[in-house]
Amino acid sequence: MVEKIGTIISTENSPTSQDISFVLEKPVNKEQFIEYDTQQGKAIARVSKVRKSNIFYHNPESVSESVKNNVKLEDHFPTSEREQLIGEGKILGIYGDNNLIKRPSFPPSPGTDIYPADKERLSKFLGLDHEKGLNIGTVQFQDLEANINLTKLFQKHMALLAQSGAGKSYLASVIIEEILDREKEDGNIGIVAVDPHGEYAGFGRDKDYGGKVEVFKGRDIQIGLKNLTPGKLFQYFPNVSAPQKRKMRKILNEIRSEMLKGNGAYDLEHLERKVEEAEMPQKTKEIWKTRIGQMKSMDLFGLYDQPSLDKVEQGKMVVLDLSDIIYDKKKQIITAYFGDRLFKERMNSNIPPFLFLVEEAHNFAPENKPSDIAIARSVIKKIAREGRKFHASLGLISQRPVGLSTTALSQCNTHIILRITNPNDLERIKKSSEGVTSDVINSISGLRVGEGIVVGEAVDYPTFISVRERKSEEFETGKNLEEAAKEYLEEEIEEKNEIDAFM
């Protein structure tokens, strides 16, 4: 038996077909879902405000008078007995015979009983998937698991947005766990994570997940020259003239046709020799030799791709751990190259549907940076625009929504937003996230670590969630400033002692 929590009252402005006010017998939380009976079926409403009221304090003159006279109203009247908790609610819809009426046209009657929303009805209303959905936590203030349907979450891409320290990587890890734990029979995807800070590398060492995760350190990542098309080469190493490009294209095509007899693999030395032998103006030769020198110094180009794309498997994750790479351009090229390869291989159905998870997405797909710096942006935008047709999904994670490509962000049809307080970022969220009203914006800045809101395709109504605890072990990724300073001091003392001992 569900207990009644309140009664609809009549106020100056309510009830209407959209708004209700109710006096509460039990406390409720803002954003909680409630329901009541109507002739058409069960109505679902969201608590938009909770306030207190007391008849003894309604009249400003009498309150002010008693203050002046140093009289405490509570000493003379049973004030505490008359304190009322009053809720306000937005009516969201009415469930008739299993179908939802989104815009009820008639107000409920004052005196109608209010109940907490029924779990099953609410789950249906929010569009959750309790059979096979990804369990990312619970719906806030509700005894209801937040199980999000995989297709709804990823087919049209996801953006995970919040300020630093709000729990983005933690939630991303929870989502990763759900995918790694998911049965293949339920339809599963593979994950490739671009991990600039090595936050997901811990999965590779985890006792439960290690077997399903392979981590590639920046120094071990390699691009097979045979897969480097002229187009990609010119994109990664721009500022060459059209005739210079023509010469290089010719060389690359020649190498390709020669090499096709074998396995097609060749290295930078080989390319350098071919440039040396080719007939072209000395200046062009020098340009390309300089470029090849740059490529060599990056320590990135070799015979084969590492990781090779056949590592992308359903229910498994490949982590591109870029935390040991200093050179930003190298990070950009790796992200651009593997993003592009993933997309192409997926178009040809050579790899399963996948999620390309990009941390620090504002660096890889920035809004306002020239394309010779933001090398990865075009491929991220491409997957954002065209990926859904091929089941190539994007997960963009960013603490700077303002700096993130508008095209990429607007193609992410689900936004999961955790705490954000920066007004510019909030403004951006308001503009780019469907269903985020001013009311929701206020709530976003008040969220605590591990709390968030899901809006867009993945749910049928903006849903506040509390992120569940992760099952995988969280590995320390960074020391705090004090620890780092102390460690430095200790090392310095040790070094000094060693020198002293030697003297």
Ligand SMILES: Nc1ncnc2c1ncn2[C@@H]1O[C@H](COP(=O)(O)OP(=O)(O)OP(=O)(O)O)[C@@H](O)[C@H]1O
């Ligand atoms: N749902 C949660 N439950 C418990 N602890 C959490 C939760 N979410 C985050 N935390 C903790 O809060 C801290 C910050 O989380 P996290 O690293 O995920 O933040 P972030 O948004 O990725 O930050 P950054 O932008 O700096 O990468 C971590 O110590 C993490 O353990």
Ligand SMILES: [Mg+2]
């Ligand atoms: Mg993080």
